[in-house]
Amino acid sequence: MPIESAAIRWSGDRLALLDQRALPHESRWLTISDARSAADAIRDMVVRGAPAIGITAAYGLAMEAANQGDNVSLASLKNAIATLAASRPTAVNLFWALERLERVAGTLTGTALVEALNADAEAIHREDLAANQRMGELGAALLPQDSVVYTHCNTGALATGGHGTALGIVRSAWQQGRIRGVVAGETRPWLQGARLTSWELLNDNIPVTLVADSAAGLMMQQGKVQAVVVGADRITANGDTANKIGTYNLAVLARHHGLPFIVAAPLSTLDPALDNGSLIEIEERDGAEVRSIQGKAVAPAGCPAYNPAFDVTPAALITAIVTERGVIENPDCERIAAHLASV
Numbered sequence: 426m427p428i429e430s431a432a433i434r435w436s437g438d439r440l441a442l443l444d445q446r447a448l449p450h451e452s453r454w455l456t457i458s459d460a461r462s463a464a465d466a467i468r469d470m471v472v473r474g475a476p477a478i479g480i481t482a483a484y485g486l487a488m489e490a491a492n493q494g495d496n497v498s499l500a501s502l503k504n505a506i507a508t509l510a511a512s513r514p515t516a517v518n519l520f521w522a523l524e525r526l527e528r529v530a531g532t533l534t535g536t537a538l539v540e541a542l543n544a545d546a547e548a549i550h551r552e553d554l555a556a557n558q559r560m561g562e563l564g565a566a567l568l569p570q571d572s573v574v575y576t577h578c579n580t581g582a583l584a585t586g587g588h589g590t591a592l593g594i595v596r597s598a599w600q601q602g603r604i605r606g607v608v609a610g611e612t613r614p615w616l617q618g619a620r621l622t623s624w625e626l627l628n629d630n631i632p633v634t635l636v637a638d639s640a641a642g643l644m645m646q647q648g649k650v651q652a653v654v655v656g657a658d659r660i661t662a663n664g665d666t667a668n669k670i671g672t673y674n675l676a677v678l679a680r681h682h683g684l685p686f687i688v689a690a691p692l693s694t695l696d697p698a699l700d701n702g703s704l705i706e707i708e709e710r711d712g713a714e715v716r717s718i719q720g721k722a723v724a725p726a727g728c729p730a731y732n733p734a735f736d737v738t739p740a741a742l743i744t745a746i747v748t749e750r751g752v753i754e755n756p757d758c759e760r761i762a763a764h765l766a767s768v
């Protein structure tokens with residue numbers, strides 16, 4: 426059945442992705458028809474954001490199954506699953522989606538398998554939108570009345586099945602008249618804040634001020650922001666949270682200035698199999714992304730550069746984690762486990 430969200434269009438058997446590398450200047454859609462092209466799109470940042478990566482991987486596997494036709498089985502999909510799993514390492518939603526589809530596939534074969542994978546990929550897409558809307562309601566209530574909220578990277582409709590995680594909270598809070606506006610950090614090196622978050626917020630007429638990442642401390646010192654809300658790529662059993670590089674800096678600053686630091690993520694981003702954040706694989710990307718901005722060199726050619734795509738914020742710096750199931754205040758092992766066990 427066709428499903429459409431801001432950056433992901435599923436026709437029922439083919440996938441189109443909005444090429445997020447070209448935003449905000451150009452709206453270009455790429456057609457994806459198998460697991461290899463889905464994996465390429467994830468690795469090359471055509472599609473990004475933990476939930477959107479999971480949704481894309483699910484559709485990629487479903488299309489692969491359909492392409493294989495009558496003889497398809499879980500065994501014949503193993504290479505495609507490995508290709509998708511190798512695309513990016515940090516966002517657990519990718520692995521969560523693949524494992525979920527593997528369970529659905531089970532011993533099915535042929536048309537039954539194709540139909541089951543299609544239905545589950547569509548369910549993952551729809552469930553993510555519903556989760557975001559619920560997180561929006563729950564998270565908005567945590568923000569101080571009349572506050573200005575600082576956010577990092579892009580966690581909006583582009584990064585998810587719709588509405589957004591942290592940006593979903595911002596959207597819901599704005600609709601409720603709870604916040605006065607948003608400060609978006611530009612988010613070097615890929616500029617998700619400058620290119621994507623500001624674009625989404627301007628499109629929704631939500632007041633946004635774009636700042637260089639290095640302005641965050643001054644803005645907090647000057648009392649210009651009252652809360653920080655971010656998304657997550659993986660949250661371990663103790664609440665440690667991997668998110669876009671620079672998130673940890675913001676958490677330290679928020680603690681110093683006594684501001685709430687709120688993480689929003691669907692349950693598909695929780696990884697209770699890992700005890701703590703030191704066990705999360707942090708994606709390291711090409712140093713060329715740091716030496717240049719949007720393909721234009723800003724550093725001497727060949728200058729050594731280090732380019733981790735994510736960092737880990739210790740749970741002790743997090744005021745609350747919001748999932749579609751509720752709010753985990755002062756997250757730790759016990760509270761995360763109780764949250765996961767609750768219904």
Ligand SMILES: CSC[C@@H](O)[C@@H](O)C(=O)COP(=O)(O)O
Pocket residue numbers: 473474475476516577578579580581584585589590591617655656657658668669670734
């Ligand atoms: C709802 S998206 C949550 C996270 O995936 C987001 O904050 C982030 O870090 C995205 O990184 P990206 O490298 O753009 O995929």
